[in-house]
Amino acid sequence: MTYDSDALNASIKAAIAEANDDLRALSMSIHGKPELAWEEHHAHDVLTAYMEKQEGFVVERKICQLDTAWRASFGSEGPLIGFCSEMDALPGIGHACGHNLIAIAGCAAAIGVARALREHKLPGRVVLLGTPAEESGGGKCLMLERGAFDGMDACLMVHPGPRGNGAAAMTSTCRxxxxxxxxxxxxxxxxxxxxxxxxxxxxxxxxxxxxxxxxxxxxxxxxxxxxxxxxxxxxxxxxxxxxxxxxxxxxxxxxxxxxxxxxxxxxxxxxxxxxxxxxxxxxxxYLDLQQNGNLTDAFRSFTEAESGSEGYAVPREFPTFGSTDFGNVSYIMPGFHPMFFLPDAHPEEFPHSSSFAEAASTLSAHKAALQAAEGIAVVGLRVLVDEQFRKATRKQWEANMAAANAEEAVARIRELLPVSKEPIKGGFCSCDH
Ligand SMILES: [Zn+2]
Ligand SMILES: [Zn+2]
CATH class of the missing domain: 3.30.70.360 (Alpha-Beta Plaits)
Structure with a gap:
């Protein structure tokens, strides 16, 4: 398939720029009404209402027998790219992990890729998942088991971090x-x-x-x-x-x-x-992140070209001692979870502090989130339209899995500490970055 990547990327940018004001309003609405794991009803309702208005998207609410999980799907044929929108907040300190930004970045990426596919008449499908309970409970773990991620060629999302710590290849721990x-x-x-x-x-x-x-x-x-x-x-x-x-x-x-x-x-x-x-x-x-090197490199070259070394998503490796249920996704398919930084967050202050919650509501944070969303949209679109790239990405994931060789250890952990198959509300805050 031949395609003009500059023209495709221009479509992504135009779509995200057009959505900017609505996404800002959505982000502030979610930020102003923080909801804990499994209780993201307001976020579920406003995000699904918004995605339903987007051309070509079909929205399903309360999927996977989970009250706050949802799916917005675009396209009917071709390869499938997935994005995630997290929604939950922390007890007492609100959106101190910036999931309001993750939520709108997922929407922006999905809308951007869909616009490019539509305008350039290319085959390809997009699924945006509203994934509850990242801070505690592991919404993605249940959604993986219940089939929400089935058929994806790759899945991508972004997460905010402290100032100066944008990182394409952040790591997370197994927890x-x-x-x-x-x-x-x-x-x-x-x-x-x-x-x-x-x-x-x-x-x-x-x-x-x-x-x-x-x-x-x-x-x-x-x-x-x-x-x-x-x-x-x-x-x-x-x-x-x-x-x-x-x-x-x-x-x-x-x-x-x-x-x-x-x-x-x-x-x-x-x-x-x-x-x-x-x-x-x-x-x-929560398994450790398996960042796909192929996706990381593509994101790195796009964001460097766009933002240079001073950009919001300055790509470099960054070990965190946090954990994320997206790690589990990255063991099932090629996954990519970069961290962009909030210009108004204190460099010494990580997520899960009240000042980080404030930083996640600023206009500069909003811009940073959408810039990072552009990055994963560009990479996600390339997975759809560039067969060589898609195959190389898959091959790299297979090599990562062989190197991780984690199955026996995972089985042993599950044997030592069996976990309920149903959501547990009110669990303690176990994540995160
Ligand atoms: Zn988080
Ligand atoms: Zn967190």
Missing amino acids: TGVTVAYSGRSAHAGGAPEKGINALDAAVQGYVNVSTLRQQLPTTTRVHGIIAGGEHWAPNAIPASSKLLYGIRAPSAKDLAPLIPRVLACFASGALATGCTYTTDGESL
């Missing part, structure tokens, strides 16, 4: 979470403490054990958590229940799998020392 629930027996703390079994002590011991273990862990791992369950505690009664909520992270599933029994032993010994019983429940496993 799982665990809730430990201890049960003991209540008793009068003054009158008959010997009749009690102290569940708070079990949690404290488990917590201290992990802190002790931490010194012997590789510096590339993270084990972090809190003691919870105190709503029924009183200083004059032996606590009969308690919880530990933990995140466990390592560079890859292979690194994470051997870490988990060591952490679980810390929790078990808290129960053993105090005589409590306990249960463990796993959280969604």
Whole structure:
């Protein structure tokens, strides 16, 4: 197939420029009404209403038996490119991960590619997914299992980061979470403490054990958590229940799998020392990002040509100790998840702070998001129209998968920490960048 990439890219740019004002309004509407994981009803409604107005798109609401997941599809034949719009916010600090920007960047990329295909009469399909619950719960994990990503040749999305940290090839860690629930027996703390079994002590011991273990862990791992369950505690009664909520992270599933029994032993010994019983429940496993080098290079050359080294999406490798459920997508198909930076965010301040939430609402952040969206639209369109590029991208993904060789480790992690197949609301904040 012959095509004129300059003309195609001009169509993308024109479409995104035309959508600019509406996308800004959408972003501010979502930013002004932050919703937690699995509860992104407002974002779901405004985004689907907007995409329904776009020429050629078919919108499906509440897909995958999830109340806030959605799909906007364009085209009926040819290769398929996917984009993701995340929507959820954080407890207490609102859109401190900038998912309002991710949401509109997904729309912009999908609209841009669709316009180029239409204007130049090229075959190709676009699917934009509204993916809930990235901060906790793993919406993409469930949507992968339920077929939403089926048939995509590649999937792309963008994420904001701190000033100066735009990165085409950001990395993320492999992460799982665990809730430990201890049960003991209540008793009068003054009158008959010997009749009690102290569940708070079990949690404290488990917590201290992990802190002790931490010194012997590789510096590339993270084990972090809190003691919870105190709503029924009183200083004059032996606590009969308690919880530990933990995140466990390592560079890859292979690194994470051997870490988990060591952490679980810390929790078990808290129960053993105090005589409590306990249960463990796993959280969604977020795999490390497998950035596709072919997609990364294409994004890098486009953004460098557009923005130079001072651009919003200055491409370079950037290790984060955060995690994302898009990592799981990148294990199923070629995936690309660059990070663009917010010009008004503090360079030392990462997402998940209240000042980052403020920075995510500025006009300069909006411009940065749309510039990054242009980048993934250009790369996504190339996947559709350039067969050689598409094949090379696939080949690279196959090589990445062979190198990662993660299946056994993933199976071991899932065996050690089984996860519910249904959304768990109110999970602790487990992501992120
Ligand atoms: Zn995020
Ligand atoms: Zn986050």
